[in-house]
């Protein structure tokens with residue numbers, strides 16, 4: 001899959017929200033993305049498009065605070081899953097974290113989210129903890145990817 005990754009802009013928000021609402025049971029509202037893009041100096045968000053097309057098909061975000069980073073979101077439109085877009089976005093987030101000085105990258109994932117867990121494992125994330133009822137009635141697994149020298 002040939003993708004173009006670019007920093008998420010306010011013009012991307014309608015397409016991002018469409019994916020967000022069709023993907024998550026508790027979708028972020030528009031102003032959460034707005035704040036991340038406009039007001040959060042530690043946040044880096046990216047949108048993925050099929051090469052040569054304008055439509056956003058996926059996105060991801062990360063916070064980088066000194067030597068730690070935290071992946072806040074990652075999603076691919078359901079029609080474009082299992083074709084490599086999630087991997088490309090995740091690699092991009094990891095490269096961004098590394099380039100900005102992070103030594104480790106954390107994230108939370110639903111216990112039942114096999115697709116995401118498998119993806120993260122493939123990218124050398126390890127489970128280091130469990131946050132009880134993080135998603136109302138479901139636990140989150142806390143995962144970390146450490147960058148080695």
Ligand SMILES: CC(C)(COP(=O)(O)OP(=O)(O)OC[C@H]1O[C@@H](n2cnc3c(N)ncnc32)[C@H](O)[C@@H]1OP(=O)(O)O)[C@@H](O)C(=O)NCCC(=O)NCCS
Pocket residue numbers: 023073074075076077080081082083084085086087088108109110113114115116118119120122
């Ligand atoms: C998780 C998600 C981003 C993966 O995106 P994707 O574009 O489908 O991922 P890729 O095609 O790059 O897949 C990469 C690897 O992930 C794993 N994977 C992806 N989908 C999978 C599935 N349905 N079941 C099991 N493993 C899966 C596989 O290991 C795959 O590697 P392979 O193709 O060599 O087998 C996508 O499923 C999604 O948007 N899910 C809903 C939102 C979400 O759960 N986000 C994560 C929140 S923590």
